Each structure stands twice: as structure tokens, then as C-alpha cells.
Amino acid sequence: MVRKLLIQLFSCIFAIIVTRCLASTHRQIPSLGLVMSSRDSISTETYLPPDFEVNYYTQTLDHFTYRHESYTTFQQRYIVNFRYWGGANTSSPIFVYTGDEGDITRISQNVGFMTENAPRFNALLVYIEHRYYGKSIPFGSTEAAFANTSTLGYFSSTQALADYAELITYLKRNLSAESCPVIAIGGSYGGMLASWFRLKYPHIVMGALASSAPILYFDGITPQNGYFAVVTKDYREASESCYTTIRQSWSEIDKIAALPNGLITLSKKFQICGPLKSSQELKNTLEMMFVLAAQYNNPPTYPVNKYCDAIDGLPKGSDVLSRIYAAFGAGSPSGSCHFTYKVGLSNTSAWEWQACTELVSPIGADNTTMFQASPFDLKNYTKDCEDVFHVTPRPHWITTEFGGHSIKSVLKKFASNIIFSNGLRDPYSIGGVLQNVSDSVVAISTAQGAHCLDILNALPSDPEWLIMQRNSEIKIVQGWIAEYNTMLVNER
Ligand SMILES: *[C@@H]1O[C@H](CO)[C@@H](O)[C@H](O)[C@H]1NC(C)=O
Ligand SMILES: *[C@@H]1O[C@H](CO)[C@@H](O)[C@H](O)[C@H]1NC(C)=O
Numbered sequence: 001m002v003r004k005l006l007i008q009l010f011s012c013i014f015a016i017i018v019t020r021c022l023a024s025t026h027r028q029i030p031s032l033g034l035v036m037s038s039r040d041s042i043s044t045e046t047y048l049p050p051d052f053e054v055n056y057y058t059q060t061l062d063h064f065t066y067r068h069e070s071y072t073t074f075q076q077r078y079i080v081n082f083r084y085w086g087g088a089n090t091s092s093p094i095f096v097y098t099g100d101e102g103d104i105t106r107i108s109q110n111v112g113f114m115t116e117n118a119p120r121f122n123a124l125l126v127y128i129e130h131r132y133y134g135k136s137i138p139f140g141s142t143e144a145a146f147a148n149t150s151t152l153g154y155f156s157s158t159q160a161l162a163d164y165a166e167l168i169t170y171l172k173r174n175l176s177a178e179s180c181p182v183i184a185i186g187g188s189y190g191g192m193l194a195s196w197f198r199l200k201y202p203h204i205v206m207g208a209l210a211s212s213a214p215i216l217y218f219d220g221i222t223p224q225n226g227y228f229a230v231v232t233k234d235y236r237e238a239s240e241s242c243y244t245t246i247r248q249s250w251s252e253i254d255k256i257a258a259l260p261n262g263l264i265t266l267s268k269k270f271q272i273c274g275p276l277k278s279s280q281e282l283k284n285t286l287e288m289m290f291v292l293a294a295q296y297n298n299p300p301t302y303p304v305n306k307y308c309d310a311i312d313g314l315p316k317g318s319d320v321l322s323r324i325y326a327a328f329g330a331g332s333p334s335g336s337c338h339f340t341y342k343v344g345l346s347n348t349s350a351w352e353w354q355a356c357t358e359l360v361s362p363i364g365a366d367n368t369t370m371f372q373a374s375p376f377d378l379k380n381y382t383k384d385c386e387d388v389f390h391v392t393p394r395p396h397w398i399t400t401e402f403g404g405h406s407i408k409s410v411l412k413k414f415a416s417n418i419i420f421s422n423g424l425r426d427p428y429s430i431g432g433v434l435q436n437v438s439d440s441v442v443a444i445s446t447a448q449g450a451h452c453l454d455i456l457n458a459l460p461s462d463p464e465w466l467i468m469q470r471n472s473e474i475k476i477v478q479g480w481i482a483e484y485n486t487m488l489v490n491e492r
């Protein structure tokens with residue numbers, strides 16, 4: 001069950017904040033009533049300021065075969081911002097966001113690393129939407145595109161990278177900017193794409209900033225349990241008693257659920273909208289809440305601390321579930337009931353298609369975590385994917401295509417100009433590159449950071465360690481560009 005929750009958790013920006021994004025900060029955690037009730041909200045359009053120009057590129061459906069239907073095209077959306085660009089004649093850089101699992105209008109408004117640094121670099125900003133997301137849907141409509149494996153079959157990270165390569169090449173020619181250096185920037189799945197883009201297309205992109213990119217959470221490279229081990233460590237560091245309470249709560253829930261009318265008692269205690277159908281439903285919902293707080297444990301609110309303060313804040317002698325409810329209730333307006341998190345794959349979820357084909361991250365919890373054990377089971381996973389999408393996962397493909405095993409010795413020999421940035425409180429960081437590989441393939445981590453924090457919009461309240469992380473990244477990118485310009489001059 002746990003594993004099913006997780007496949008939705010890659011995004012830099014938590015889906016449910018959409019409805020609040022416009023009014024307030026982009027960095028907050030979801031209100032509990034809405035916990036992941038709909039990942040579709042990630043496809044919500046966002047209002048763009050006028051300097052963000054929306055364009056469409058006529059993109060090739062299949063870059064890798066020469067069948068008649070491969071030449072079918074679709075309209076791929078991308079956004080360009082010329083406001084800060086020094087122009088082609090000055091070899092000013094082009095920052096490209098390698099679009100990930102969401103609407104690109106929304107993503108473009110959250111990546112502060114690009115807008116905030118564009119003036120310093122005189123950079124052109126480009127944000128490319130990933131195929132099958134937002135408005136970049138092949139076959140004319142979402143219904144047609146998601147009809148079956150014949151139409152979904154063109155939906156892969158390798159096709160997406162080829163889209164980016166083709167579009168950037170076109171754009172540079174169109175702007176007579178062939179000599180301008182391109183830097184790929186991305187977070188989470190977008191961060192994986194940014195690093196893979198640099199590895200696969202070094203002639204197109206001269207450097208990559210890959211934020212919170214768990215490129216090693218595939219094919220057994222990272223222990224299954226790693227994600228939940230980090231979540232557990234986060235809570236333990238916040239408060240030992242909080243951790244103990246959460247750890248005890250699961251069997252408490254099972255105990256009450258087993259009593260006559262137990263589920264009704266639990267539904268009332270947790271103010272669930274509509275009665276619970278199983279104790280698992282409640283446990284999944286709570287687990288999702290705790291896990292999300294760890295992944296998006298962003299300053300200045302630090303939701304893990306907020307939950308732990310609520311749990312520890314009840315008077316001495318309070319029972320375990322009252323304490324858990326104190327955290328659960330903290331997220332939604334008083335008086336309203338709470339929706340539970342719905343588990344299960346959907347045949348209309350773009351992300352779940354990707355997770356069911358190539359992005360198979362074996363993540364599971366064992367009993368050393370504060371959660372009940374729920375190992376990743378490839379057989380069950382495969383069956384679910386076959387039932388919902390009629391597709392069989394290929395758990396070894398990502399490492400076959402992009403590498404991952406012995407990453408340090410492999411990248412040391414041939415790779416350059418990649419920053420892998422992480423916040424070590426982000427549970428996905430355990431699947432990231434956390435060691436320096438060479439002079440120019442570097443890991444920039446912060447002990448207290450969370451998911452994608454360094455590339456999201458800066459806030460006045462940002463702590464010193466976060467500002468320093470961003471400054472290190474800026475300095476490294478400046479170094480790449482200086483080196484590139486020296487090379488250009490020498491070649492003339
Ligand atoms: C850029 O350089 C080219 C060739 O030297 C020149 O024709 C063009 O006017 C320049 N463009 C700008 C905007 O300066
Ligand atoms: C998706 O699943 C729903 C509900 O299970 C089903 O009614 C629908 O036909 C499926 N759609 C496709 C394209 O398979």
C-alpha cells in the first residue's frame with residue numbers, strides 16, 4: 001500500500017497547493033482535507049506574467065523509429081522569457097527547465113532559481129513541457145492519448161529528452177543563438193531529466209543543475225527501506241516522543257478497528273467524511289500526511305515540527321490516538337470533516353503510466369522505520385500495472401539506458417558539469433548522488449534541506465544554509481560559463 005502512495009510523490013511542488021498558489025507562497029504543505037485527493041490538480045493552468053511567452057512547437061511523435069505513424073506530430077508547449085537575455089551576439093546563456101510531471105505554466109512560476117538568477121547571467125529562460133502533460137498531449141486529446149498502449153506507448157523519458165533536444169536546436173537556430181551555452185535545470189523527476197540530458201546530449205547542453213534527483217532509486221541500487229528510514233530520522237530528530245507516538249499509533253488503530261464498531265469509533269475520532277471502510281484507509285491517510293511533511297519540510301513552517309508540536313503538545317497522560325488526531329486536525333479548518341487518501345492506480349494518471357513502465361522505484365518500509373512494514377513487491381506491482389494499463393513494468397530499463405550502478409567510477413571517467421543538489425531531510429535524497437564524483441560533477445547537499453528547496457522561489461525568511469547552497473550552485477554555473485566563453489574565444 002505504502003508503495004502505491006509513493007509513486008505520486010516525485011514532484012517538486014506538492015500538487016494540492018495549486019488552489020492556494022496564487023494567493024500565497026508556493027511553498028507550503030497541503031491542507032489535510034485534500035490530501036492527494038487528486039493529482040490532476042497538478043495540471044491546473046497558472047496565470048503567467050506578460051514576459052512569459054507561451055509558444056508551441058510542432059514535435060515529432062516518435063524520434064526512434066521510421067514507421068509511417070512515427071512522423072505524426074503534436075503541439076508541444078514551451079515558454080520563453082526574453083526579458084533578461086543578453087542576446088545571441090553576447091553568447092549569453094540559455095537556461096532550460098526540463099519539464100516534468102505537471103503543467104509547465106505552473107512549474108515556470110515556481111522555479112525561482114531561473115528567474116532570480118536570469119539578470120545576473122543575462123540568461124534566456126526556456127521552460128519545455130513534458131509530453132503527455134499539460135497541453136502537450138499527442139493524438140489531439142487526453143482521451144485519445146490515454147486510450148490504450150498504442151497511444152500511450154510514445155510516453156517515455158527517452159522520447160521526452162529527444163523532444164527537448166529537437167526543440168532547443170530549433171530555438172537556437174531560430175534565434176541565431178547556436179553559440180550560446182545551454183544549462184539544463186530541473187527538480188525531482190525534472191532533475192533526473194536534467195542530469196540525463198547532460199549525459200546523453202552533451203552537444204546540446206553544457207551543464208545541468210539536478211535538484212533532488214533520485215537517479216539511484218532504481219534497480220536495487222538504493223535500499224528499499226531508505227525513503228522511510230529518512231522520514232523516520234526526520235521525526236526522531238524533531239522529537240523522540242513524537243516519533244514513539246507515531247510508531248505506536250498503527251497497532252493502536254488496528255486494535256480499535258478490531259473491536260465491535262471499531263471502524264465507526266475511528267471514523268468519529270478522526271472526523272472522517274463518510275465512514276472508514278478499513279483501518280488501512282486511515283493508516284494510509286496518516287502515513288501520507290507524515291511522509292509529505294518530511295518530503296516538503298520547508299522553512300519557515302517546517303511541517304514536521306508542526307506535527308510533532310501538536311502531538312507532543314497534549315497534556316501528560318493523553319492517549320496515542322488523541323495525539324495523532326491533534327496533528328491530523330491541525331491541517332484543516334475546524335469543524336470540517338477529513339477526506340481519506342484514495343489508494344490505487346488510475347488509467348488516466350500520466351505519472352502512474354511512467355511509474356508502470358520505466359520509472360519503477362522499489363520503495364518499501366521495514367519494521368525498523370516508524371511505519372508498519374510494507375515491502376515493495378514487484379510481482380504485485382506488475383499485476384496492478386497490467387490490470388490498469390495492460391503494460392508490464394521494465395524495472396531494469398532506467399539503469400540500462402542511463403546508468404546508475406557504480407555511478408561514481410562511471411561518471412568520473414566521462415561526465416562533466418553536473419550539480420546534484422539535495423536536502424538530506426528529503427526522503428528521496430537517499431536515492432540521490434550525495435558524493436562528489438569529480439571536479440565538475442559535484443554534490444551540493446544541506447543537512448536541513450527538503451525536496452527541491454534550492455530551485456524553488458526564494459523567500460525573505462530563507463535560512464542562511466539555503467542561501468549558501470544556492471550561492472555555491474551559482475558560482476559553479478558561473479565557472480562553467482566562464483570556461484565555455486574562454487573556449488569560444490580560443491577557437492576563433
Ligand atoms: C549580431 O551580430 C551580427 C553579425 O556580426 C550582426 O549582423 C547583428 O546586427 C548583431 N545583432 C545585434 C542585435 O547586435
Ligand atoms: C479506465 O478505467 C475505467 C474504470 O476502471 C474504465 O471504465 C475505463 O474504460 C478505462 N479506460 C481505458 C481507456 O481503459
Ligand SMILES: *[C@@H]1O[C@H](CO)[C@@H](O)[C@H](O)[C@H]1NC(C)=O
Pocket residue numbers: 144147148149150151
Ligand atoms: C487504441 O485506441 C485508438 C484510439 O481510440 C484506436 O484507434 C485503436 O484501435 C486502439 N488500439 C487498440 C490496440 O486497442
Ligand SMILES: *[C@@H]1O[C@H](CO)[C@@H](O)[C@H](O)[C@H]1NC(C)=O
Pocket residue numbers: 055080174175
Ligand atoms: C522563430 O521563427 C518564427 C518564424 O520565422 C518567428 O515567427 C518566431 O518569432 C521566431 N522566434 C521564436 C522564438 O520562435
Ligand SMILES: *[C@@H]1O[C@H](CO)[C@@H](O)[C@H](O)[C@H]1NC(C)=O
Pocket residue numbers: 367368
Ligand atoms: C522486525 O523484523 C525482523 C525480521 O522479520 C524480526 O526478526 C524482528 O523481530 C522485527 N522487529 C520488530 C521490532 O518487530
Ligand SMILES: *[C@@H]1O[C@H](CO)[C@@H](O)[C@H](O)[C@H]1NC(C)=O
Pocket residue numbers: 001374375376377380
Ligand atoms: C501481494 O498481493 C497479495 C494478494 O493481493 C497479498 O496477499 C500480498 O500481501 C501482497 N504482497 C505484498 C508484499 O504487498
Ligand SMILES: *[C@@H]1O[C@H](CO)[C@@H](O)[C@H](O)[C@H]1NC(C)=O
Pocket residue numbers: 434435436442443444445472
Ligand atoms: C563537493 O565539492 C564542492 C566544491 O566544489 C563542495 O562545496 C561540496 O561540499 C562537496 N560535496 C561533498 C558532498 O563533499
